[in-house]
C-alpha cells in the first residue's frame with residue numbers, strides 16, 4: 486500500500502451543467518432520474534456498475550468502483566443546461582425520440598423542471614441550426630461573462646458545493662488552432678474583439694474553466710484542446726477531458742483493431758458507413774461539421790496499428806468513414822464496417838460488422854461517468870488534461886509529447902490504475918509471476 490492521495494469528500498450537491506439539451510443530454514438526465522427511482526438499471530456505466538480488482542488474484546478483493554472511490558451519488562446530482570431551443574427537458578426528450586413516452590411520463594415533473602438557459606450561439610459555427618433562445622452581447626467577452634453569471638446563479642439556487650460542465654452541443658464546423666488560441670492573453674483579447682476563431686463552444690469552456698469548473702467535451706469541436714484553455718485550466722486547477730465520446734462505430738473499431746494488431750493480421754482497407762436520422766445526423770450533413778467528425782473518427786486506426794512500425798501490415802490502409810443523414814432511423818444508428826484483412830502468406834480475408842445501435846443510449850452512461858470522474862479529479866487536486874479518461878473519447882486529449890492512446894483495453898487499464906494510484910493501492914501490471922514462484 487502506498488500513500489493515498491488526499492481527496493476531498495463528495496459532500497453536498499454536484500451540479501452537472503450540460504451545454505445543449507438534445508438527444509444525448511436528455512437521455513443522460515432522464516436516465517439518472519429513472520435509475521434513482523429504481524425504474525431501470527445503469528447499464529453501460531463504469532461508475533455505477535463497474536468493479537475494480539485490488540491486490541493479487543488470490544485476495545478476492547473486487548469492490549464496486551463507487552464503493553472504492555468517493556464519487557457523488559446519483560441522488561446528489563442536480564442538472565442544468567443551455568440550449569438554443571426553449572423547450573424544457575421533457576419536451577426536448579420527446580423531440581429527441583430516444584426514450585419511450587411511458588418512461589418519460591414517470592419522471593415528467595423532474596424533467597419539466599429543467600428549463601434551458603439562453604445559449605451562446607452563432608449559426609456560422611453550426612450551419613444547419615437556428616433557434617430563439619440565444620443571448621445577445623456586446624462581444625464574446627460579454628457573452629462569457631453572462632455564462633459565468635448563469636453558472637454562479639445556478640450554483641447558488643441549487644445549493645451546489647461543486648459543478649462540472651459537459652459540452653453536449655452540436656458539432657461545430659472544422660477549425661484549426663490559430664494565433665488567438667496560443668495563450669490566455671491572446672484568447673482574452675480575442676474575446677474582446679469577437680475573433681472569428683472563437684466558436685461558441687470555446688466561450689462555454691472559457692466560462693467553466695475560469696471558474697475552476699471541470700470541463701469535458703463530448704463532441705469533436707476544437708473547444709478546450711488549445712494552449713490558451715490549458716493555461717487557464719492550470720491557473721484555476723480545473724481538470725479537462727475530451728474529445729468526442731466514443732460510442733457506436735468507433736467503440737467497436739477500438740475493440741476490434743487492437744485484436745487484429747495483437748495477432749499481426751494486416752489490414753488493407755477499413756470502410757465504415759453509418760445511417761443516422763437524429764438532429765446530430767442533420768447537423769453532420771453539413772460538410773463543415775462532418776469534417777470535424779471525420780477527423781475525430783479517423784485518427785483511431787493510425788494510432789492503434791502504428792503503420793510506421795508495421796509498414797508491411799498497415800502502411801497503405803485505406804480508411805473511409807461516411808455518415809449519411811437518413812431521417813426514418815431517428816437516433817437508432819446503423820453502422821456497417823467492411824474490413825479487408827490479410828493473413829499468413831498474404832492471403833486476403835474479410836470481416837463485416839453490422840451494428841444496429843442506439844446512439845444516445847450508448848452515450849448517456851459515459852456522459853455520466855465523465856462528469857463523476859472529473860468531479861473526483863477536481864477533489865483529488867488533479868488539473869489539466871485527464872488522460873486516464875481517454876477510455877470515453879474518440880480523439881482523446883493528450884500531452885503534446887506523447888501520442889494518444891486509442892486501444893480500449895489499455896485505456897481501461899489506465900483508468901483503473903489511476904483509481905488504484907489515487908487510493909494508494911498497488912498498480913496491476915498483469916505480470917503474475919509471483920503465482921508460479
Ligand SMILES: NC(=O)c1ccc[n+]([C@@H]2O[C@H](COP(=O)([O-])OP(=O)(O)OC[C@H]3O[C@@H](n4cnc5c(N)ncnc54)[C@H](O)[C@@H]3O)[C@@H](O)[C@H]2O)c1
Pocket residue numbers: 504505506507508509510567568569570581604605606607611614616653654655656657685686703704705729730731732733763764765768844845847848
Ligand atoms: N450520440 C452519440 O453517440 C454521440 C457520440 C459522440 C459524440 N456525440 C456528439 O454529442 C453532441 C450531441 O449529440 P446529440 O445527439 O445530443 O445532438 P442533438 O442535436 O440532439 O443535441 C445537440 C443540442 O445542442 C444544442 N446546441 C447547439 N449549439 C449550442 C450552443 N452553442 N449552445 C447551447 N446549445 C447548443 C442544439 O440546439 C441541440 O439541442 C454532438 O456534437 C454529437 O456529435 C454524440
